[in-house]
Amino acid sequence: MRxxxxxxxxxxxxxxxxxxxxxxxxxxxxxxxxxxxRATLTAQTGLNRSxxxxxxxxxxxxxxxxxxxxxxxxxxxxxxxxxxxxxxERYQVLAFDLKxxxxxxxxxGLGGTLLARETVALxxxxxxxETVVKLTAATARLLVDALGPQAxxxxxxxxxxxxxxxxxxxxxxxxxxxxxxxxxxxxxxGALADLLPGSTLxxxxxxxxxxxxxxxxxxxxxxxxxxxxDIVYLSGNVGVxxxxxxxxxPMRGHGGYAGEVGHMVVNPAGQRCxxxxxxxxxTEVGTDAILRAAGHEPGEGVSVQDVVVAASGGxxxxxxxxxxxxxxxxxxxxxxxxxxxxELVIFGGELRDLLALLExxxxxxxxxxxxxxxxxxxxxxASALGGDSALFGAAELAFSRLLDDPLxxxxxxxxxxx
Amino acid sequence: MRxxxxxxxxxxxxxxxxxxxxxxxxxxxxxxxxxxxRATLTAQTGLNRSxxxxxxxxxxxxxxxxxxxxxxxxxxxxxxxxxxxxxxERYQVLAFDLKxxxxxxxxxGLGGTLLARETVALxxxxxxxETVVKLTAATARLLVDALGPQAxxxxxxxxxxxxxxxxxxxxxxxxxxxxxxxxxxxxxxGALADLLPGSTLxxxxxxxxxxxxxxxxxxxxxxxxxxxxDIVYLSGNVGVxxxxxxxxxPMRGHGGYAGEVGHMVVNPAGQRCxxxxxxxxxTEVGTDAILRAAGHEPGEGVSVQDVVVAASGGxxxxxxxxxxxxxxxxxxxxxxxxxxxxELVIFGGELRDLLALLExxxxxxxxxxxxxxxxxxxxxxASALGGDSALFGAAELAFSRLLDDPLxxxxxxxxxxx
Numbered sequence: 001m002r003x004x005x006x007x008x009x010x011x012x013x014x015x016x017x018x019x020x021x022x023x024x025x026x027x028x029x030x031x032x033x034x035x036x037x038r039a040t041l042t043a044q045t046g047l048n049r050s051x052x053x054x055x056x057x058x059x060x061x062x063x064x065x066x067x068x069x070x071x072x073x074x075x076x077x078x079x080x081x082x083x084x085x086x087x088x089e090r091y092q093v094l095a096f097d098l099k100x101x102x103x104x105x106x107x108x109g110l111g112g113t114l115l116a117r118e119t120v121a122l123x124x125x126x127x128x129x130e131t132v133v134k135l136t137a138a139t140a141r142l143l144v145d146a147l148g149p150q151a152x153x154x155x156x157x158x159x160x161x162x163x164x165x166x167x168x169x170x171x172x173x174x175x176x177x178x179x180x181x182x183x184x185x186x187x188x189x190g191a192l193a194d195l196l197p198g199s200t201l202x203x204x205x206x207x208x209x210x211x212x213x214x215x216x217x218x219x220x221x222x223x224x225x226x227x228x229x230d231i232v233y234l235s236g237n238v239g240v241x242x243x244x245x246x247x248x249x250p251m252r253g254h255g256g257y258a259g260e261v262g263h264m265v266v267n268p269a270g271q272r273c274x275x276x277x278x279x280x281x282x283t284e285v286g287t288d289a290i291l292r293a294a295g296h297e298p299g300e301g302v303s304v305q306d307v308v309v310a311a312s313g314g315x316x317x318x319x320x321x322x323x324x325x326x327x328x329x330x331x332x333x334x335x336x337x338x339x340x341x342x343e344l345v346i347f348g349g350e351l352r353d354l355l356a357l358l359e360x361x362x363x364x365x366x367x368x369x370x371x372x373x374x375x376x377x378x379x380x381x382a383s384a385l386g387g388d389s390a391l392f393g394a395a396e397l398a399f400s401r402l403l404d405d406p407l408x409x410x411x412x413x414x415x416x417x418x
Numbered sequence: 419m420r421x422x423x424x425x426x427x428x429x430x431x432x433x434x435x436x437x438x439x440x441x442x443x444x445x446x447x448x449x450x451x452x453x454x455x456r457a458t459l460t461a462q463t464g465l466n467r468s469x470x471x472x473x474x475x476x477x478x479x480x481x482x483x484x485x486x487x488x489x490x491x492x493x494x495x496x497x498x499x500x501x502x503x504x505x506x507e508r509y510q511v512l513a514f515d516l517k518x519x520x521x522x523x524x525x526x527g528l529g530g531t532l533l534a535r536e537t538v539a540l541x542x543x544x545x546x547x548e549t550v551v552k553l554t555a556a557t558a559r560l561l562v563d564a565l566g567p568q569a570x571x572x573x574x575x576x577x578x579x580x581x582x583x584x585x586x587x588x589x590x591x592x593x594x595x596x597x598x599x600x601x602x603x604x605x606x607x608g609a610l611a612d613l614l615p616g617s618t619l620x621x622x623x624x625x626x627x628x629x630x631x632x633x634x635x636x637x638x639x640x641x642x643x644x645x646x647x648d649i650v651y652l653s654g655n656v657g658v659x660x661x662x663x664x665x666x667x668p669m670r671g672h673g674g675y676a677g678e679v680g681h682m683v684v685n686p687a688g689q690r691c692x693x694x695x696x697x698x699x700x701t702e703v704g705t706d707a708i709l710r711a712a713g714h715e716p717g718e719g720v721s722v723q724d725v726v727v728a729a730s731g732g733x734x735x736x737x738x739x740x741x742x743x744x745x746x747x748x749x750x751x752x753x754x755x756x757x758x759x760x761e762l763v764i765f766g767g768e769l770r771d772l773l774a775l776l777e778x779x780x781x782x783x784x785x786x787x788x789x790x791x792x793x794x795x796x797x798x799x800a801s802a803l804g805g806d807s808a809l810f811g812a813a814e815l816a817f818s819r820l821l822d823d824p825l826x827x828x829x830x831x832x833x834x835x836x
Contacts, residue, residue: 013436014465021431047432230672246671251664253759254648255795258664260756265749267686277752331683334695338678339757341671377673 019055020405022047026055027065027406030086031111031399032221037071039081056084063410064090065110065402086111089148091410093155093398094140094196097211097391098132100161100176100238104388105139107147108395110402112222118142129182137191144195152413153196157398158188159211159390161239166256169208175274176238184208207397211235212259213250214393215348215383216243221396223346223384230342233383234261234333235390236351238298240282243393244340262286266331284328287350293321304350308357326358330365337366337378348383355382437473438823440465444473445483445824448504449529449817450639455489457499474502481828482508483528483820504529507566509828511573511816512558512614515629515809516550518579518594518656522806523557525565526813528820530640536560547600555609562613570831571614575816576606577629577808579657584674587626593692594656602626625815629653630677631668632811633766633801634661639814641764641802648760651801652679652751653808654769656716658700661811662758680704684749702746705768711739722768726775744776748783755784755796766801773800 013021025045030036041052059065068082088109097104100122107116118139122132136158144153162174162184169185189205216233219225225233229248235241240262244251251258262282263275270279271289283289288298294310295317296302310318333345347355359380366375383389402409431439443463448454459470477483486500506527515522518540525534536557540550554576562571580592580602587603607623634651637643643651647666653659658680662669669676680700681693688697689707701707706716712728713735714720728736751763765773777798784793801807820827 013431013439015436018431018433018436246664246669246676247667249665249667251669251758253664254761255759258757258759260759263756264753265684268684268749269687331686335682338681339676340669341673341676341678343672 020408022051022055023059023406024404026052026084027059027086028403030066030084031403034111035069035083035085037081037083038068041084056082059084059406062407063414065406065410088113088115090150090152091154091402092147092151093157093395094143094153095391095395095398096136096139096156096158097388097394098136098158098160098177100127103132103135103139104391105136105143106391106395107143108392108398110399112392112395116143116146127177127179129179129184129187132177133184133187133191136188137195140192140195154402154409154413155398155400156188156192156196156206157214157394157396157400158184158206158208159214159394159397160184160208161211161237161241163257163260164208164210166209166252169206171208172257207400209394209397210241210243210256210259211390211393212241212348213243213252214397215385215389216245216346216393217250217396218385218389218391218393219346219348219383220245222392223389224381225344225346228343230340231344231346232261232336232340232342233346233348233389234351236285236287236347236349238282238287240286240351242336244342246340261332261336264332264335266328266335281328281332285325285332285351290321290325290354293324294318295321303353305353308353312357322354322358323361325354326361327365329354329358330362333362333380334366334375337375342378345378345380346383347380348389352382352386355380438826440469440473441477441824442822444470444502445477445504446821448484448502449821452529453487453501453503455499455501456486459502474500477502477824480825481832483824483828506531507533508568508570509572509820510565510569511575511813512561512571513809513813513816514554514557514574514576515806515812516554516576516578516595518545521550521553521557522809523554523561524809524813525561525571526810526816528817530810530813534561534564545595545597547597547602547605550595551602551605551609554606555613558610558613572820572827572831573816573818574606574610574614574624575632575812575814576602576624576626577632577812577815578602578626579629579655579659581675581678582626582628584627584670587624589626590675625818627812627815628659628661628674628677629808629811630659630766631661631670632815633803633807634663634764634811635668635814636803636807636809636811637764637766637801638663640810641807642799643762643764646761648758649762649764650679650754650758650760651764651766651807652769654703654705654765654767656700656705658704658769660754662760664758679750679754682750682753684746684753699746699750703743703750703769708739708743708772711742712736713739721771723771726771730775740772740776741779743772744779745783747772747776748780751780751798752784752793755793760796763796763798764801765798766807770800770804773798 038052042049066084066086071080071083088111091110093108095106095108102122103120105118109115120135120139161176163172171179171182171184185208212235215235219233225231231245233243242259242261244259263280265279266281267279271283272278273280273283290304291298294307307318311322456470460467484502489498489501506529509528511526513524513526520540521538523536527533538553538557579594581590589597589600589602603626630653633653643649649663651661660677660679662677681698683697684699685697689701690696691698691701708722709716712725725736729740
């Protein structure tokens with residue numbers, strides 16, 4: 001049940017939007033599922049055979065977004081069904097994951113294929129916006145230089161460990177980069193303007209998203225959450241963030257700031273957080289908290305993985321640190337399960353390293369406290385894309401405009417001669 | 419950006435669904451906004467004038483769901499625009515709010531007009547499912563007996579203080595009624611079968627929802643949250659629940675159990691909750707906690723409102739109780755703001771009585787802790803529908819099938835002779 005808002009515009013569907021909707025649906029399908037028989041597309045979309053044929057032909061002939069191939073094997077006794085294949089080499093995007101210590105860039109083709117990857121280190125003493133933008137642009141140049149003559153770059157997406165305004169990529173707050181109120185999206189769009197075909201088109205700028213939000217999208221699109229509509233993806237490093245998908249849609253909140261799970265207060269008698277509050281979840285389960293509990297100072301070069309190895313080997317201090325982490329993970333994850341009733345809670349970032357050892361313990365602790373309904377079916381799982389969740393999410397973000405309006409975007413690009 | 423799920427069915431839009439979608443949109447619009455000029459409908463939906471005219475004529479002539487009236491005043495210099503008016507008397511629903519001490523029933527017309535109301539007391543020593551179903555059915559009979567000859571009852575919706583499975587109204591857990599695993603929806607559908615026209619139709623059974631979820635819907639449809647897409651509605655009594663709307667859609671979670679804010683652990687050193695955990699939010703801000711802090715035993719007849727009055731009059735124990743409540747409200751509401759980034763947090767139930775006195779204090783405490791982005795624009799407000807939020811939400815639930823497929827449902831009912 002969705003309520004329209006009487007004083008706001010509620011769109012009716014017009015005839016011409018129907019075609020765009022269905023073209024978008026079809027292209028998105030093969031982008032996510034890979035080469036797909038027409039018969040499968042017919043069954044999955046509920047559209048009839050001739051409609052699917054016409055839509056696929058449009059995507060193929062008008063813009064070369066897909067091609068149709070004869071199936072290699074005949075399935076069943078019926079006519080062979082053509083296979084609709086996304087044109088991976090022809091339509092590509094650039095994706096970037098801004099991490100605290102490095103920038104990872106990639107060129108990704110339609111269909112989600114990783115075609116090239118570049119990494120550049122970020123020095124701890126210079127994480128200024130200007131530096132990050134310059135290094136990102138240089139990486140973009142390396143990636144674009146190797147584009148084939150028929151290939152088009154149709155978008156740029158960036159994942160940042162930041163509270164980001166989606167509309168223009170303005171960073172409100174990125175504590176681990178030391179940024180506040182920085183125009184990341186605008187700066188990147190400027191720095192990449194000469195590099196990217198079609199960048200003079202309206203709305204063609206660089207798209208920026210929060211890394212945890214994009215990690216969640218990527219895990220749903222291509223990772224462990226395929227086919228799941230209600231998920232919480234935890235991105236745990238020094239800070240702990242979450243990307244949350246409810247009913248199949250990313251939960252953004254009013255200003256795009258939803259999912260700040262790291263600043264959920266779970267222990268009012270706990271440590272002061274860098275946000276000013278006391279007992280935030282990330283002061284209990286963030287990387288620094290785990291390292292300190294295990295007797296290490298952050299920056300010493302010891303990782304959470306090292307603590308896990310030490311604990312597995314019987315080191316009592318490491319075991320105690322992980323027991324504490326498990327306790328607070330159970331409380332925090334339990335809260336998220338009560339609030340969001342997800343099918344999956346995905347442990348990403350360094351939390352991924354903890355799950356194998358602590359899963360049983362966390363589930364046990366969750367089981368003895370709180371309501372059980374939401375907990376009956378939830379699964380705790382490790383992210384499938386590992387360190388690349390946010391990078392692949394940035395690629396999905398970059399593809400979003402093309403996927404929303406395939407022929408509109410493709411023909412605009414062609415008109416600008418790119 | 420929405421990702422389809424390649425291995426599941428993703429519907430394309432067919433030609434015939436377009437008309438149903440637009441009929442649904444139009445009827446829902448006048449149901450929520452009341453009588454509306456065709457010109458406004460054109461502007462608001464983006465559909466053209468002739469489409470709106472045809473849709474309105476369909477709703478009027480095929481099923482009498484709306485009528486068209488000449489406008490009383492001409493607006494501007496153009497042609498007068500017909501006004502589309504929902505047929506309030508002709509299409510009605512029954513709505514029930516099952517409270518711990520009483521059952522409130524209402525007859526509500528299309529457009530949301532309350533046409534009749536009945537209340538029956540529930541004895542503390544007999545809240546068994548059978549009793550509640552019998553009393554509800556008797557109340558329904560009173561309400562239906564007064565239906566006019568042209569009127570049709572098109573649905574029944576029930577709000578329950580319970581964790582409910584939406585598909586069939588099965589109650590998993592309703593601690594304040596003492597229920598566990600009770601087939602409320604099935605029992606009510608059986609008890610009301612002879613009473614309700616069209617009840618033999620498939621999917622015509624009684625619809626049951628969680629009271630906080632329905633309170634949120636009602637506040638969005640007709641209350642303080644009109645026009646807001648991201649809200650948290652708190653229903654605070656002995657238990658504390660929430661109805662959460664994200665991006666315009668109710669957040670349900672995988673099994674429909676989302677929003678259990680009362681069992682968010684905020685104080686691991688706190689009281690044991692009846693759910694088994696320690697330091698749940700409702701052990702700090704539920705009615706019983708506030709009464710006990712103020713020196714009263716629950717059941718003595720003292721209400722939260724009485725404590726508020728005493729505190730306003732300077733009673734030190736009452737002031738202390740409210741200061742404690744304010745502290746925990748700030749922590750819990752702050753957590754919800756960080757997680758959901760809502761525009762509004764609506765205080766419903768007995769929390770409503772606290773807001774006027776404590777708002778300033780809660781906002782101050784929230785301001786000095788935690789992230790500020792999500793808190794910049796959030797407003798704490800009292801529910802506008804007061805004690806009737808859940809009742810009106812149950813009416814919206816009851817109308818949902820008709821609104822989703824106006825002519826389909828109306829003509830099915832006509833075909834069964836009702």
